[in-house]
Amino acid sequence: MERKDRVILHSDCNSFYASVEELHHPELAGLPIAVAGDPENRHGIILAKNQLAKRHKVKTAEAIWEAKQKCPDLVIVPPNYPLYSRFSKMAREIYYDYTDQIETFGLDEAWLCVTGSTHLFGSGEKIAKAISQRIKDELGITVSIGVSWNKIFAKFGSDYKKPDAITVIDKDNYKDIIWPQDVSELLYVGHATARKLKRRGIFTIGQLATTPVDILRSWLGKMGEVLWVFANGHDQSEVKLFDPNENDNDRVIKSIGNSITTPRDLVCENEVKLVLYMLTESVAMRTREAGFKCKTFAISVRDKHLQSFTRQMKLEKPTDITREMAESALKLFHNNYNFDEQSAIRSIGVRACDLSPAATPVQLDLFGNEEKRIRQEHLDQTIDGLRGRFGNNIVRRAITLGDTMSSLDPKRDNIIHPVGFFHD
Structure with missing residues (x-):
C-alpha cells in the first residue's frame, strides 16, 4: 500500500515583536515602528519592524542609525521578551488544539505535523486557515503559514507570501514555486x-x-x-512532540549558549579573549547549574559588516570546567579568524552542546592529570557558590579587570534562544 504523504505546516507570526508592541501601544497606530536594542550600549540593531517600516526598506539586523536614515520618523521601541514569550505560548496553545507534534523555531515560528488530524479537521490548507483565523481573533496578530509534505518546503511556504497568507506547496507545484x-x-x-x-x-x-x-x-x-x-523535498525529519503543560525550563536541553553585541568593535585578540572568557564563564556556570557536561563546544562570530560564521569542535572528554571551555573557544577563534585579513568584530557567541548528565561515568585517562581536573571542578563549584551569594562579579578573572567592558554580566543578562532545526 502506498504510504500517505505527511502534512506539515510552518506558522510564522508576521513582524512578531513589532505586532505585539502595536497591540500594547495603540498610541503608535499608523506610525513606522521598529523593536531594537539599547543604542547607548551598542545593542542598536533592528530586531523587528512593522509593515510601515518595511515600506521604507528598514531591514532586520541593520543599525538604528541606518534605519533612521531611511525612515526619519521611525519609532524605536525596546524589546519586551517576557511579553513576546507570553504571546508565543498562547499561539502554541492554539496549535495544540490541532496536533501535539509542534516544534518551535524561535518565539515566532513553529512547525506542526497535522497528518493525523486531517480526518478530524480537513486538509492541511483547511487547518492552516482555521489556525490563521484563530490567531487573528484571539491574539490580535497575523501569521503566514506554509503547507507541505516536509518541514523545509513548509518553511519556504510561510516565507513565500507575507503578511497574513497561506501557501500550499505540493508535489505538483514545488518545481514551479521553489x-x-x-x-x-x-x-x-x-x-x-x-x-x-x-x-x-x-x-x-x-x-x-x-x-x-x-x-x-x-x-x-x-x-x-x-x-x-x-x-529535492526529501527531508524526512520529524516534528517533535509538544506538551503544553510542561514548564519551559523542564524541556530537554540540547545546548547552552550565550552571545553578546559588544559596547565597541573588537579590533585585537586580547579584546576577543576578554569577551570569550566572560561569555564562557556564563555558559559554564549554567551548564553546571543544569547538571550537564558538554562534549562539543562552539563559537559564533559576526563582524562589523554583519558577516558571520559558526565553528565547533569535539572535546577530548566531557567537561563543565570553565578553563577547558574557554581554551576551546580561544582555539576555535585562533584557527578561524585573522585580524590582519578580516574586519573588526561586532558580536560573539559561545555554546556548549552535545550535553550529557554530569553523573555519567567517564573513562579516566591513565596519562592525564585527573587530580588537577577534579581540583578545578571543585574550584569552579566554590566560585559558583560565592557568585550565587554575592553576585556574579564578586570573583573575576584578572583579564577582565580595567576594561570598560568589564561591567558586562553575560550570566545575568543572557537570553536563552530556542533550539533550531538541527538538534545534535
Whole structure:
C-alpha cells in the first residue's frame, strides 16, 4: 500500500515583536515602528519592524542609525521578551488544539505535523486557515503559514507570501514555486554557502537540486548532501512532540549558549579573549547549574559588516570546567579568524552542546592529570557558590579587570534562544 504523504505546516507570526508592541501601544497606530536594542550600549540593531517600516526598506539586523536614515520618523521601541514569550505560548496553545507534534523555531515560528488530524479537521490548507483565523481573533496578530509534505518546503511556504497568507506547496507545484528562486532562499544556505555555489554556476534552488549529490559533497562536505536533500523535498525529519503543560525550563536541553553585541568593535585578540572568557564563564556556570557536561563546544562570530560564521569542535572528554571551555573557544577563534585579513568584530557567541548528565561515568585517562581536573571542578563549584551569594562579579578573572567592558554580566543578562532545526 502506498504510504500517505505527511502534512506539515510552518506558522510564522508576521513582524512578531513589532505586532505585539502595536497591540500594547495603540498610541503608535499608523506610525513606522521598529523593536531594537539599547543604542547607548551598542545593542542598536533592528530586531523587528512593522509593515510601515518595511515600506521604507528598514531591514532586520541593520543599525538604528541606518534605519533612521531611511525612515526619519521611525519609532524605536525596546524589546519586551517576557511579553513576546507570553504571546508565543498562547499561539502554541492554539496549535495544540490541532496536533501535539509542534516544534518551535524561535518565539515566532513553529512547525506542526497535522497528518493525523486531517480526518478530524480537513486538509492541511483547511487547518492552516482555521489556525490563521484563530490567531487573528484571539491574539490580535497575523501569521503566514506554509503547507507541505516536509518541514523545509513548509518553511519556504510561510516565507513565500507575507503578511497574513497561506501557501500550499505540493508535489505538483514545488518545481514551479521553489526551484526558480535564488539559492540563498533555501533554509540553511547562508551568505558564504551561496557565494560558493554561485561561483560554481549554481544560482537557483532548481540548479542545486539537479546537481549530482557527489559534486555538491565535494564542494561543501556533508552540508552539500543535506542541501541537495532539502532542495529535492526529501527531508524526512520529524516534528517533535509538544506538551503544553510542561514548564519551559523542564524541556530537554540540547545546548547552552550565550552571545553578546559588544559596547565597541573588537579590533585585537586580547579584546576577543576578554569577551570569550566572560561569555564562557556564563555558559559554564549554567551548564553546571543544569547538571550537564558538554562534549562539543562552539563559537559564533559576526563582524562589523554583519558577516558571520559558526565553528565547533569535539572535546577530548566531557567537561563543565570553565578553563577547558574557554581554551576551546580561544582555539576555535585562533584557527578561524585573522585580524590582519578580516574586519573588526561586532558580536560573539559561545555554546556548549552535545550535553550529557554530569553523573555519567567517564573513562579516566591513565596519562592525564585527573587530580588537577577534579581540583578545578571543585574550584569552579566554590566560585559558583560565592557568585550565587554575592553576585556574579564578586570573583573575576584578572583579564577582565580595567576594561570598560568589564561591567558586562553575560550570566545575568543572557537570553536563552530556542533550539533550531538541527538538534545534535
